[in-house]
Amino acid sequence: MASLRNDPGAANNRTQIEFRGVYKNYKNGTHALKDFNLKINRGEFVFVVGPSGAGKSTFMKLIMREEKLSAGEITVSGYKLSKIRRRQIPQLRRTMGIVFQDFRLIPTMTVAQNVAFPMHVVGASGQEIRKRVAYALNLVGLANKARSMPNELSGGEQQRVGLARALINNPSLIIADEPTGNVDPQMSYEIVDLLTEINRRGTTVVMVTHEHQLVRDFNRRVVMIENGTVVADNAGDFVPPAPVPAQEEKGGERE
Amino acid sequence: MNARSGRYLIGEGFKNVWVNRLMSFASIGVLVACMLIMGVAMCLTQNINKYLGNLSEQDVVLVYYSEELDDAAAEALSAKVGKMPNVASVKFLPKGPALEGLLEGMELTEDQRALFTEYLEGDNPLPNGSEVHIKDLTKMESTIKKLKDVKGVASVRYDADITKRITDIRRVVTVVSAGLMILLLIIAAVIVCNTIRITMFSRKLEISIMKAVGATDRFVRAPFLVEGVLLGLFAAVLSTGLLYGVYTVAVVKAAEALDGFTLVPFRELVLPLLGMFALIGVIIGFLGSRFTIAKYLRKEGSEFRAL
């Protein structure tokens, strides 16, 4: 495997993602993030929750540097994003696997070609690619859809293709924006089980979700975002299944 | 980017031609149309040049040698003139036969003729001369000047008018066809760039996704460049084929219409045409893709949706 865990800032090696006093203003004047502070260590599994429009996708897009931060500092896999150079951005993105809320599959490529694409990007051999694609599609339960086109799949199936693509290069970080948004509850649990298994092998997982039941059942760190800032974070709290119900009554969270 | 990804990207370029076949078809169509007009212009130029070449073959420069040279020296000098630059061929015209020819043309009676011959014996008033053919008529003036400067040449006679006219026509034909070609080249470039821009626009989603999963600019760009070059080459081959068809008909029609003049055979034109088309196609395809994709490579995420 052409693993590209290219981590320049090896000094702070335990930190996978760090947001310090981050602001994000979109061109139209929306203040999507305000004084956003969060630190995620390598190997963590984090659920990100919050109401619609809270800034969850913006948070994800800042991590992959699809959007530029307006103020503050973000460090991802050792890259300081306020200073990152244009030519380093592809390198940054290769340290992570991304599952997009809107799938983002290439419509002219088959499922297998979509999943294989990040491996071509890093110059893997045809043999490696075939083996790995078959493995990844099997993992997400889509082995029989390898030759389908994305528009022939259901929303949930497309989401799972996106997941397979995110896993394909064995990244050190997976960020998944609503990977369970379009699938039935049964499949939601399977997807989170899969992400848990990947996390168990050492990959950092950040997953945005709306499903409170899911968050409750998987006993993990939960970061709650409201109005562009972190309003709750049970980092360090082990086990308590309790902090989650608060999310249902908005604003019921204390610092 | 290594050899493996190189192969993959070239493959993707080929695939894209087919996947986006409607746009490919449009681009090739536009290129072929421009190439055909250029090709017709080039064929016309070649044939006009050949025709003018035929005319100028009848055009001859006469060189007369000084009377101080005896016949042998004059003939030697004539051979020397034949080796001068821009001289295609030379034919020595000795004065003896020239006098006989002159007398023959005068319709004299036997008596008069005998009288002339006796009187002029040993003292032929005509000079030795040469019939000289010039290679490049556009350099006529300077060649004439050089001929005049040769020691032993007494005078040079030529029809200044016809050579000048042929040279002028050739110059006009060359300038007009070159201008036409450049104009068409610009039009073709603009239209092809527009076609590619539409193609790119319809594929901006694809480009944004490639970037999002860590593809470098070069990686995203490569298949587009391959695609552009392929379209250019397809158009070149297609244009040459079509022009061959048109030209074959034209040869037959020309043989009926212009008696005596046969068109330049297509096999003499095919290589320069194909070469010109391929060059134009590859350059326009490559540069067109490169310039139009540059704009998309600078964009990120939501900026694509704003396009």
Ligand SMILES: Nc1ncnc2c1ncn2[C@@H]1O[C@H](COP(=O)(O)OP(=O)(O)OP(=O)(O)O)[C@@H](O)[C@H]1O
């Ligand atoms: N490209 C953009 N340009 C301008 N404003 C934007 C853009 N993207 C998001 N926003 C705004 O920023 C805010 C945060 O949006 P974001 O997409 O991060 O929310 P979210 O938490 O992911 O919501 P959801 O749960 O509905 O996906 C919203 O007010 C949204 O309208």
Ligand SMILES: [Mg+2]
């Ligand atoms: Mg979102």
